[in-house]
Amino acid sequence: METIADFEIQYSQFLDPDGRPSDTLPDFAQDSEQLIEMYRQMTLVRIFDGKAINLQRTGKLGTYASSLGHEASHVGIGAAMRPEDCLAPSYREYGAMLWRGVKMSEILLYWGGDERGSRFEHAPHDFPFCVPIATQCLHAAGAAMAYQLRGEPRCAVSINGDGGTSEGAFYEALNVAGAKKLPVVFVVINNKWAISVPLELQTASRTLAQKAVAAGIPGLQVDGNDVIAVRHWMERALERARRGEGPALIEAITYRLSDHTTADDASRYRKKEEVEAARAIEPLLRLRRYLVEQGLWDDAREEALRAECVERVDAAVESYINTPRAPVTDMFDYLFEKLPDHLVAQREMAQHYDRGGRH
Amino acid sequence: METIADFEIQYSQFLDPDGRPSDTLPDFAQDSEQLIEMYRQMTLVRIFDGKAINLQRTGKLGTYASSLGHEASHVGIGAAMRPEDCLAPSYREYGAMLWRGVKMSEILLYWGGDERGSRFEHAPHDFPFCVPIATQCLHAAGAAMAYQLRGEPRCAVSINGDGGTSEGAFYEALNVAGAKKLPVVFVVINNKWAISVPLELQTASRTLAQKAVAAGIPGLQVDGNDVIAVRHWMERALERARRGEGPALIEAITYRLSDHTTADDASRYRKKEEVEAARAIEPLLRLRRYLVEQGLWDDAREEALRAECVERVDAAVESYINTPRAPVTDMFDYLFEKLPDHLVAQREMAQHYDRGGRH
Amino acid sequence: MAAITLIEGVTRALAHEMERDERVIVLGEDVGVNGGVFRATAGLQQRFGDQRVQDTPLAEAMIAGLSVGMAAQGMRPVAEIQFEGFVYPAVDQIVNHAARLRTRTRGRLTCPMVLRVPYGGGIHAPEHHSDSPEAMFAHMPGIRVVIPSSPARAYGLLLAAIRSPDPVVFFEPKRIYRLQKQEVPDDGEALPLDVCYTLREGEDVTVVTWGAMTWETLKAADQLADDGISCEIIDVATISPLDHETILESVERTGRLCIVQEAPRSFGVASEIAAVVAEQALYSLRTPISRVTGYDTIMPLFRLETEYMPSVQRVVDGIRAALEE
Amino acid sequence: MAAITLIEGVTRALAHEMERDERVIVLGEDVGVNGGVFRATAGLQQRFGDQRVQDTPLAEAMIAGLSVGMAAQGMRPVAEIQFEGFVYPAVDQIVNHAARLRTRTRGRLTCPMVLRVPYGGGIHAPEHHSDSPEAMFAHMPGIRVVIPSSPARAYGLLLAAIRSPDPVVFFEPKRIYRLQKQEVPDDGEALPLDVCYTLREGEDVTVVTWGAMTWETLKAADQLADDGISCEIIDVATISPLDHETILESVERTGRLCIVQEAPRSFGVASEIAAVVAEQALYSLRTPISRVTGYDTIMPLFRLETEYMPSVQRVVDGIRAALEE
Numbered sequence A, B: 001m002e003t004i005a006d007f008e009i010q011y012s013q014f015l016d017p018d019g020r021p022s023d024t025l026p027d028f029a030q031d032s033e034q035l036i037e038m039y040r041q042m043t044l045v046r047i048f049d050g051k052a053i054n055l056q057r058t059g060k061l062g063t064y065a066s067s068l069g070h071e072a073s074h075v076g077i078g079a080a081m082r083p084e085d086c087l088a089p090s091y092r093e094y095g096a097m098l099w100r101g102v103k104m105s106e107i108l109l110y111w112g113g114d115e116r117g118s119r120f121e122h123a124p125h126d127f128p129f130c131v132p133i134a135t136q137c138l139h140a141a142g143a144a145m146a147y148q149l150r151g152e153p154r155c156a157v158s159i160n161g162d163g164g165t166s167e168g169a170f171y172e173a174l175n176v177a178g179a180k181k182l183p184v185v186f187v188v189i190n191n192k193w194a195i196s197v198p199l200e201l202q203t204a205s206r207t208l209a210q211k212a213v214a215a216g217i218p219g220l221q222v223d224g225n226d227v228i229a230v231r232h233w234m235e236r237a238l239e240r241a242r243r244g245e246g247p248a249l250i251e252a253i254t255y256r257l258s259d260h261t262t263a264d265d266a267s268r269y270r271k272k273e274e275v276e277a278a279r280a281i282e283p284l285l286r287l288r289r290y291l292v293e294q295g296l297w298d299d300a301r302e303e304a305l306r307a308e309c310v311e312r313v314d315a316a317v318e319s320y321i322n323t324p325r326a327p328v329t330d331m332f333d334y335l336f337e338k339l340p341d342h343l344v345a346q347r348e349m350a351q352h353y354d355r356g357g358r359h
Numbered sequence C, D: 001m002a003a004i005t006l007i008e009g010v011t012r013a014l015a016h017e018m019e020r021d022e023r024v025i026v027l028g029e030d031v032g033v034n035g036g037v038f039r040a041t042a043g044l045q046q047r048f049g050d051q052r053v054q055d056t057p058l059a060e061a062m063i064a065g066l067s068v069g070m071a072a073q074g075m076r077p078v079a080e081i082q083f084e085g086f087v088y089p090a091v092d093q094i095v096n097h098a099a100r101l102r103t104r105t106r107g108r109l110t111c112p113m114v115l116r117v118p119y120g121g122g123i124h125a126p127e128h129h130s131d132s133p134e135a136m137f138a139h140m141p142g143i144r145v146v147i148p149s150s151p152a153r154a155y156g157l158l159l160a161a162i163r164s165p166d167p168v169v170f171f172e173p174k175r176i177y178r179l180q181k182q183e184v185p186d187d188g189e190a191l192p193l194d195v196c197y198t199l200r201e202g203e204d205v206t207v208v209t210w211g212a213m214t215w216e217t218l219k220a221a222d223q224l225a226d227d228g229i230s231c232e233i234i235d236v237a238t239i240s241p242l243d244h245e246t247i248l249e250s251v252e253r254t255g256r257l258c259i260v261q262e263a264p265r266s267f268g269v270a271s272e273i274a275a276v277v278a279e280q281a282l283y284s285l286r287t288p289i290s291r292v293t294g295y296d297t298i299m300p301l302f303r304l305e306t307e308y309m310p311s312v313q314r315v316v317d318g319i320r321a322a323l324e325e
């Protein structure tokens, strides 16, 4: 017997749950502007999230997937990317999407049952929301291949959950990215649950970062409640990919503090104590503690920020609520570039009935 | 940064290419009967293989996938399994299949375009040939789950190639087997090529054994040209699985000495020298050298064995050639347990035309 | 005896068969403690334990492939795919294996498995949660496609599906999961898997439908009855293999045919029914066949889904069309 | 100018478009040095380099998903699936993504990709190498399904498919890859993707078919011509969206319809064609529609495949059936 290969999985955290540095902070974290900007974004997302849940409860929104507790992971990803990079999200990474330019009103439209929610006016090349689990990992790999072929210094990023690491598409994407050294970073947000299925039932793998070993690419685990760690290692992975050194996998450890979606009742399958313990180490608190400690933040600023966020969210809600239903013809007009002949009659029929038509 | 997990991939070989022990031989290899039995089987497969290629060349068989060079890997797997275990092969593992009871005439029927080739009279619960790459890994996992549920001390074994490790189904099978601690052993026969695609284009993974890391299960690489190594580690993995300790992945390193199938021309995409180098370390030679060195084998026995194998192969060929085409009604009679009504007329129509029918 | 809903009919059938036959195993995403996202498996894990009701990792090809493997080795897996939009990764295992294991091994190995798939629109669900892909599976030889449309048929057909020696894709019309309550005795009586069900007898026109659209169709028939039009309504239920007889016999009597399906119009189940009639009962047809269907477009997100799916008005109009020379 | 085969028509179209448009990328298993298992991409990697002609790892979902990603970001991937039996793992990416990327993003992202899939029986191939699954894809809104049946149509339709701003599943009838040679100028002229092709005009009966079955159909028509029966033969070619007009116009003229398909009988493309006619041209039909098809069974291994596929005799009989009152 001889050892022919060995691998190590590393874990990184910069701020501990009390907001105390547990490692030397990276450069960008010396810049208070940047930290505050991330804190502002995390706060915005959280306020947006609460509002969205209210809208759903009052019948003004469809099923909604909360991002509560994931703010550091999501914002860290968004902050590390360049505008020309490309994001292939799943369905709850609002912190990353907003940073990329997606509008809150678009997110609401999406969960409000309107395709215009994936129109992404200000994130023109990003992939839309993606519900079929892990399929987006392949889109990110394909996007990266397009950039590689054209010699563009751009990267693609996909995000999926712990549950998503069980889908074949996830592994296939990692593997092809490794084989072709594609400029793509795969992020796994390990929030411990896939609806009601806990991580132990999902896989025997001790970490999700080690899934990278199967593809021969680097894998790293970071504290996903620490926005500094997420952003730092995302930046490093993106730089590396941009230099042509290939893909990487980053596992961000966090926790889904909410139900899976508003259609779910998590109390059926998980213990209150577990949720409480996770709430104690949630991401906003931690960054705020650090900022306060550094003299960069105080109650007044917090209050002002919250008021500002509420205002922005309210404006988005208003824009959403005031968006009239799309014309029924939209069903047909975005199917192909040009409407096929046999659809002309169907389109007319849809219009006819939409006008309350009777023969 | 802190290391939170580490992994090593080991490699094992007992006999080097010259047939000299490179490690302490396992117990079963002290038993000359058993070694000779494996050598006999490897020889039989090789002679069968040559004959099958001839049949194809002379128009008496359809496309055929040669097992030339893989004999040690295949026979080692077969020899390690118990009859009550279950094999889910792909399409060229004749050494394993014959050991399990599949008839040579059945293998010929299969490649001769006859479903009765998967009838497996003497391997009643094994899965049939499997062409859709890596799909059989899931069947093995499912079979293992059946045994686990019924508390039976049985294991399932799947075999796929290096190319097959790129399919999502492969990873999904490893992952669920790990999560549920299923009694299954996954074997990857790394013969360096997937038709024309060399391993470097298939994956960036240094070994295929390390794919196990993604599933949190043990992975090991063995010299697939050393039947002792293959059988030994298969036995160990099967024992472990039978004890309820879960699945394992074994990568057997060998080489496809032939074209991919008779429909392929490997000279289009790979160098003669590479093939020659591989031929020098092929599995039969190695075991024979060892046996001769131990005084267990000589030219006379070799000749007698070959004559016996030729006879057995010829008998199988004759049985194959003399098998009349199945009745056309077989198309219908094995579709469902009971023929659905609307197929009665179709069945009659097929019979009508088979009799040369005209209206 | 309390009346139950369609989804409770599913649960009751599962429990009945699990009790009766220990080879029956329930598996899928969230089917365990959570009882399924629709609650179809609610209470089963508590009752039968976490071996016989198993949560799986998140991978549909795996769920199907695992079921094939188990079924081939003597179990009777009943797997749940969470929504029809996630059944596509399982297609390979269904077409290439489940459907042909018996054929490929000349009857040596068989594949008595059930894949339960909630399907269809109208529940204000998110993206990829509202398709009707039954035609794709109906075209594959070697599997049965079954769709119940009432609590009693959910119970009786699912029992039959689980007992079937061959694989069944069992689509459950999620829009009517809780629409109607019916008394369904837990008597273990399976329904036949090879006949269509005549929901209402009539003389003027045969209306063939299945799944949730049976509801719009029955309402349309009520409206038309007020105008003195008598509709015969057939719930196909056992989509494939298709029972030609019931449909042909009816069309031969009424001379008119309207088919109502939620799925996109072209290349759907309605097309096959039309083809069978145009081939075998053409001379009985007094008027052109009329199809009322979803449009040949992507099922829209829910703000427009009502505009996509055949409404009662559209069904009324479609039936009237079949009555016009 | 040397005459070329159907598969050479494919190669020529690929080379033409790669030359003309540098966004065109060929990818798939063994498409590089090996030039594809059927040799459709032979010489392309030598000519265009290993970036524009890329061998991929062995995974069809990946090939399709990678193509979606590339297409969305401005490339024009043309991916090869080695045989139709291996297209099923790619179904999820095709239905859930390729077909609806434009719809889902309201036209922001599009998916101009081609999936080339050799399909059909009759080449004495191993298991899972002889299916005809075109109907499954035709039913999915948002993709085009195209099947050429001659060298010229292979060239012209593939050019059109690659230039299409929307995804195309391009099935290549492998049985006739090398059956016929035709002069096909490399003039870059694409054929329309929205019309059926009338191969032969006739008066007594309309015979609609596609792919390799065009050959049996033409031979059957020759035989029937000897008996004074004049067949109009339509090669559907652009299966979906389906050109209703050409078919309806013909049936209205001949009053009789026979449809010939290699795929299993039920729920196939033939059913849709029959349905359209039974709906829109019923009164023109003088006789019942006749379908000549594969059986509703698993395509058998090759010793029985000839007995499965419609023979010239079966097509002759099927056309005669359409002529009988």
Ligand SMILES: Cc1ncc(C[n+]2csc(CCOP(=O)(O)OP(=O)(O)O)c2C)c(N)n1
Residues within 6 Å of the ligand: A092, A131, A132, A133, A160, A161, A162, A163, A164, A165, A191, A193, A194, A195, A256, A260, C029, C058, C060, C082, C086
């Ligand atoms: C292919 C597929 N199967 C099933 C589902 C239903 N589903 C939606 S979310 C989810 C769990 C996802 O868990 P995870 O990947 O951990 O992401 P999280 O929701 O925790 O962010 C499931 C099973 C789906 N959307 N897609």
Ligand SMILES: Cc1ncc(C[n+]2csc(CCOP(=O)(O)OP(=O)(O)O)c2C)c(N)n1
Residues within 6 Å of the ligand: B092, B131, B132, B133, B160, B161, B162, B163, B164, B165, B191, B193, B194, B195, B256, B260, D029, D058, D060, D082, D086
């Ligand atoms: C899903 C699927 N895709 C493609 C093929 C076509 N094909 C047959 S064998 C093969 C290569 C397999 O290579 P590998 O897994 O290394 O096994 P080997 O043939 O070397 O034993 C391919 C691509 C197939 N059979 N199944």
Ligand SMILES: [Mg+2]
Residues within 6 Å of the ligand: A161, A162, A163, A189, A190, A191, A192, A193, A194, A195
């Ligand atoms: Mg999760």
Ligand SMILES: [Mg+2]
Residues within 6 Å of the ligand: B161, B162, B163, B189, B190, B191, B192, B193, B194, B195
């Ligand atoms: Mg190989």
